[in-house]
Amino acid sequence: MGPGPMLVEPRIYAAMGMPIVSHVDPYFYEVAEDIRKLLGMVFSTQNTFNMVISGTGTAGMETAIVNFTEPGDKFAVFVSGYFSDRISEIARRQGNEVVRLEKPWGETFSGQEVREFIHREKPQMAAFVQAETSTGAYQPGKVIAEAAHECGALVIGDCVTSLGGMPVKVDENGIDIAYSCSQKGLSCPPGLAPITVSPRAMEKLRARKTPVRSFYMDLKLLDDYYDGAHRYHHTAPISMFYALREALLIVAEEGLENRWQRHRRNHLALVAGLEAMGLRMHVSDPAQRLWTLNTPRVPEGISDAKVRARLVQDYDIEILGGFGPLAGKVFRIGLMGASSTEQNVLLVLEALETALAAEGFQPAASGRAAAERCYALSGQEA
C-alpha cells in the first residue's frame, strides 16, 4: 500500500505467462492495437496516437520531453514536488531553457498564478504533474493548458499516479502529451509507459528541425513500427504487452467512471478514518487530494520509520514515508487499482491506530469506526 507498484490481479499474471510470439508477428500487432484503443478510453481522449513506451514511467517522461522539444526551447515547469523537479532535470539535459514556477511541496497552482507565469515567460512548452506521487496533490491541468495554448505553447502532463484511478481527461483538460506507467492505477506490473499525443503535438513533432536525440524513444520511428508499415524498431517486451492489455480490459469491464468512484469512495473513507484519529492531511483542500495516494502528516514527535516498521512487522503492510522536504513529515498510503478496497482501508486504519499508539500517539477516536460509518453513509447514497 505504498505509492506503487500495486497488487496485481491473478488474471494479469496469467496473461503475462502466455507463450510469447515474435515482435513482428501479426498477433503481436493485434495486441498492440488493442492496447492503443483501450488507452484512448483510460486517457479519455479522441487522440489516435496512443502508444506504450518499452520502459517505465520515467521513460515516458523522457519520451515526452525529447520528442516535443528542441535544444534552446523555453520550457516552463510548475514545480511543487519531486516529479516536476525531475521533469526540469530531463528538460535541462535536453538543452532546453528551463523556467520554473515553484511552490512548497504539496501545493497546486491557481489560474491566476498560471496565467501570470505563462504570459510572462511565453514558453514553447509547459509541463506539470497532474498527480504528484511525492506529495499526494492533484492538479487536473485545465488552467495550465488554457494559458499555454493562448501563448502557442504545448502542454505535457505527468499522469503517472492518476491514470486508471481518477480523472485524467486528456481532451477535456487540453493536455497535449500525457504519459503514465503500468503499475499504479492500472495495477499491472511495472515495465511500460503509456503515452498519448494530441494532433497539435503531432504537428510539432513532424515539423522538428533537429533529430530526436534518443533513438530508442523516437516516436516517429516507434509509430512506423507499431502502425502502418511495421518497420522494425526494437523488440517490444511482448509479455508486458499481454499484461497491460489484460489490465486495460479489466478497467474496461469495471467501467472507467465506476473505477474512479471506487477509488474516490475508498479515499474518502480512509481520510475520514485518518482525521477521526487526529491526523491532518498534508494537502489541505479536499478537492486537490489524490484518490490514489494519500498523504497524512506524521504527528509531532512520532518517528514515521518506526511506525512503518511496525506495520510491516505486525501486519505485513508496506506504506512509504515522504522524502525531500517531506522526509519524516508524511506517510504515503496508496489505494490504487486492485489495492483500492474497503478491506484494505479498514485494515490499514486499524494497523496505523495500533502502531501509532505503540509509538506514543493516542488516536482521538477509532479510525476504523469512522471509515465504517463513511462506507455506511455512501452505501445509503448509492
Add this chain to the structure above:
Amino acid sequence: MGPGPMLVEPRIYAAMGMPIVSHVDPYFYEVAEDIRKLLGMVFSTQNTFNMVISGTGTAGMETAIVNFTEPGDKFAVFVSGYFSDRISEIARRQGNEVVRLEKPWGETFSGQEVREFIHREKPQMAAFVQAETSTGAYQPGKVIAEAAHECGALVIGDCVTSLGGMPVKVDENGIDIAYSCSQKGLSCPPGLAPITVSPRAMEKLRARKTPVRSFYMDLKLLDDYYDGAHRYHHTAPISMFYALREALLIVAEEGLENRWQRHRRNHLALVAGLEAMGLRMHVSDPAQRLWTLNTPRVPEGISDAKVRARLVQDYDIEILGGFGPLAGKVFRIGLMGASSTEQNVLLVLEALETALAAEGFQPAASGRAAAERCYALSGQEA
C-alpha cells in the same frame, strides 16, 4: 526460429508470474544482486559493474553510447550490417563525430584493417557488433580492442546475439562496454538489456565533463539505485527481473561452456544439412559464423517470402528473411537458448527441404540425413 525472441522455458514463465514486490523492497535488491553476479558469469568478466537496463537491446546500445561519449567525441564504427549502422545513428544523435569503416554486409574486419583505421582516426571510442543479427557474422572483437587501447580509446561491443549462446568473453577480448538483450541466447522474454562495464570505462564515466543527456539511462544514477545507497531512480520492471534471474540460473545449471557446445553442435549440424541440400552460407568462413543465427543464401530464382510462408503454414515454423542489402537473399534461422535443439534442427531442415522443393528448388541431397550423420559423428567424438 527467427532471430529472436526464442522459446521460453516454462520455469521462466513461472518465475515471471511470482507476486511482485516493490522496487524498494530488500527482496528486489537481492534479485538484482543475483543478476549482477550471474551476468559476470555469462559475460565471462571480472567486472563488478554489471547491470540490466529497463528496456530492450536497443536501450542497452543507447545506454552504452550516451554514458561513455560526450558531444564532439570522435566515434569509430566498424560497419558491415544493420546494427553497426544503428550504432552510428545513435552516436550521431548524441553529437559525436562518427567515422566509419565499411564493408559489405556479412563480412568481418581483419587485424590489419582494424589497426590502419584506428591508428589513422585516433577516436575516443570504437564500436563493433560481435554478433550481427542481420547477417550472421561473428567478430569476437579482440583485434579491435587491442588497436583501440593502443590509441587510448574505449571499446563498445554489441553482444545482443552472442550472449548465452557463444563466447562473448568480455575480459579476454578486452571489450570495455558490452550490452545484450534477454530474448536471444538467454531465452527469456524481451524487456531487459544486460550491460557490463570495465574499470577503465568507469573511470571515463566518472570523469565526464557534461551530464549524460538521458536521465533514464544515466548509469551513475542507476548505480546509486541498485547498489549502495539504493537511491530511487525508477520503478524497475520487477517481473522481468524475476524472469531474467531464472534464465541466468538455467545457464549456470547447464554450464556456460556446455551451453556454447550445444549451440555449436546444433549450428554445425544445421549447416551440414543446408550445405548437403545445396545451399550456400552467406558467411563463407566457418570461423566467422554465428552459432546462434544461421544465414543460408536463398537459391537463385526462389522467393524467400513464399518459402517462409510455407514453413509457417505447413510446419508452424517461423524463420525470417534478410533485410537491407540482404533482402530476399538470405534466410535467418535462429538456434538460441531453449530453441537450439537437435529436434529443431532436423525439423527445420525437413521443412525447408519440402518448402524449397515446392517452390522449384530440388535439394541435391537430404539435409535432414546429413544433419543426422553430423550428430552421429559428434556423438562418437563425445
